[in-house]
Amino acid sequence: MTGTVIVGAGQAGAQTAFSLREFGYTAPITIVGAEAHHPYQRPPLSKAFLAGTADPQSLLLRKQAFYDKLEIDVRSRCTVRDVEFAGDRGTAYLDTGEIAPFDRLVLAVGGRPRRLDVPGSDLDGVTYLRTIDDAMSICALLGRSNSVVVIGGGFIGLEVAAAARGRDAAVTVVEAAPRLLSRSLAPDMSEFLRDAHETAGVTFHFGAAVTAIEGDGEHVRRVILTDGSQIAADAVIVGIGLEPRLELAERLGLETDGESSSTSIPRRVITGCWPPVTAPSCRIR
Numbered sequence: 001m002t003g004t005v006i007v008g009a010g011q012a013g014a015q016t017a018f019s020l021r022e023f024g025y026t027a028p029i030t031i032v033g034a035e036a037h038h039p040y041q042r043p044p045l046s047k048a049f050l051a052g053t054a055d056p057q058s059l060l061l062r063k064q065a066f067y068d069k070l071e072i073d074v075r076s077r078c079t080v081r082d083v084e085f086a087g088d089r090g091t092a093y094l095d096t097g098e099i100a101p102f103d104r105l106v107l108a109v110g111g112r113p114r115r116l117d118v119p120g121s122d123l124d125g126v127t128y129l130r131t132i133d134d135a136m137s138i139c140a141l142l143g144r145s146n147s148v149v150v151i152g153g154g155f156i157g158l159e160v161a162a163a164a165r166g167r168d169a170a171v172t173v174v175e176a177a178p179r180l181l182s183r184s185l186a187p188d189m190s191e192f193l194r195d196a197h198e199t200a201g202v203t204f205h206f207g208a209a210v211t212a213i214e215g216d217g218e219h220v221r222r223v224i225l226t227d228g229s230q231i232a233a234d235a236v237i238v239g240i241g242l243e244p245r246l247e248l249a250e251r252l253g254l255e256t257d258g259e260s261s262s263t264s265i266p267r268r269v270i271t272g273c274w275p276p277v278t279a280p281s282c283r284i285r
């Protein structure tokens with residue numbers, strides 16, 4: 001049996017591999033992941049990691065010995081660029097020039113942060129939080145910033161704001177909606193969170209959109225809002241949602257809705273399976 005290739009070494013990809021073994025699947029399993037790290041937990045990135053109480057090793061889902069024992073091959077720093085089929089077999093093409101043959105393919109490709117598309121959004125000091133590497137950059141950035149602007153008052157934005165306040169920076173959160181987490185929380189909870197953050201010293205701008213980010217030379221210095229207000233910033237962290245990575249799914253003809261989500265979780269689960277999902281072909285033995 002050729003085995004299963006799992007594209008994406010995030011929590012979904014890793015857990016799929018663990019579950020396949022748990023349920024008795026014995027054919028080869030290869031997890032291909034674009035990041036440099038073995039599968040790890042993202043939730044602590046905006047919490048313990050930014051607070052300085054967790055290191056990259058502590059975030060790993062499992063140590064190498066666990067993958068060895070389960071005979072799961074993890075290929076880090078590799079991106080699956082394309083997939084081809086011939087009969088009931090397929091081949092994944094990696095950007096390293098290698099190939100990974102399969103008879104079962106799992107897409108566990110997750111998403112990428114939605115980008116802020118305004119003038120100045122590519123300045124130094126404007127950044128996003130998705131990976132360990134992002135979190136390390138943000139730690140360094142916060143360490144040398146007095147004024148931090150967080151764009152997006154979602155869970156990640158608020159957690160970043162709290163971490164920045166923990167480092168004594170002046171912190172402003174810009175939120176387009178009239179209250180915090182309005183899509184997922186009742187007004188009382190929004191108010192509770194707002195109070196807690198304001199008590200900690202965070203300033204909020206609600207119903208506000210960013211029109212531009214300005215810098216001196218290459219580094220960010222201020223954020224300009226639609227109402228004309230200017231907020232001083234040495235660091236800007238953007239947390240305005242996630243876009244599901246649909247490219248491979250679309251190439252495979254899987255159904256996708258193409259919509260992006262403004263929460264940290266894609267609206268539609270895009271983890272897919274090839275051959276196309278019908279009950280018999282999805283059996284794992």
Ligand SMILES: Cc1cc2nc3c(=O)[nH]c(=O)nc-3n(C[C@H](O)[C@H](O)[C@H](O)COP(=O)(O)OP(=O)(O)OC[C@H]3O[C@@H](n4cnc5c(N)ncnc54)[C@H](O)[C@@H]3O)c2cc1C
Pocket residue numbers: 007008009010011012013032033034035041042043044045046078079080081108109110111112129130131156245248264265
């Ligand atoms: C800072 C932060 C805090 C969070 N906090 C919480 C929380 O408190 N509670 C909660 O429930 N959720 C939280 N989340 C969300 C949670 O982490 C995600 O829902 C989860 O990471 C999704 O896992 P995933 O495996 O589906 O996708 P991802 O984590 O996105 O992993 C997909 C992986 O696939 C790789 N990949 C993509 N395409 C390819 C390709 N073609 N070839 C190779 N590799 C590829 C990507 O590089 C990525 O490593 C948080 C997320 C972040 C970023």
